[in-house]
Amino acid sequence: MFTDQYKTIKTASEGFYKDKASKFYSFAFPVETEEEINEHLKELRKRFFDARHHCYAWRLGAEKTHFRANDDGEPSNSAGAPILGQIRSFDLTNILIVNVRYFGGTLLGVSGLINANKTAAAEAIKAAEIINKTVNALLSFSFDYIEMNDVMKIIKDEDLKPINQTFGNNCSMQLSIRLAHINKVKERLLKVESLVFEQE
Secondary structure: OOOOEEEEEOOOEEEEEEEOOEEEEEEEEEOOOHHHHHHHHHHHHHHOOOOOEEEEEEEEOOOOOEEEEEOOOOOOOOOHHHHHHHHHHOOEOOEEEEEEEEOOOOOOHHHHHHHHHHHHHHHHHHOOOEEEEEOEEEEEEEEEHHHHHHHHHHHHHOOOOEEEEEOOOEEEEEEEEEHHHHHHHHHHHOOOOOOEEOOO
């Protein structure tokens, strides 16, 4: 079911877990696109070039249907899946978590790896500030200056903040509006006689 609200993290955060001398450094990032995800992965691989594994999971979109988990050479489902499990457990999206592992010389076994990756990812999430965000759409329009008061009243009533605006005989404005409210706002703006929506 589509929702225009979701939970993500405000800024990047870190977690850490150690088991039998193996060290798991966990890094969580707020992300919007796969391009951003690839940039973070590239940067971490460069920064921790001597680490044995860079396992990760991510999820994108308010619908939470777009995700991936990668074990990076660890036994199947022992790394990426537990990281993704923590993302789901905290009900987050638009997030990437990467666990960088330094091998300590002792094999942890599949159950040990699952526990280590799960715990490190959870530590990174707990260190982050979780925030609620909404899916917004841009609405651009123009209107005659004489009707400025009518437009500003609607903006104030609906608690909106213009992103761009120009004033002259003919004024233009751009608003970022939560999807759930956009039709109601459009309906009210259409009552302003000279107002014209720009093509989206």
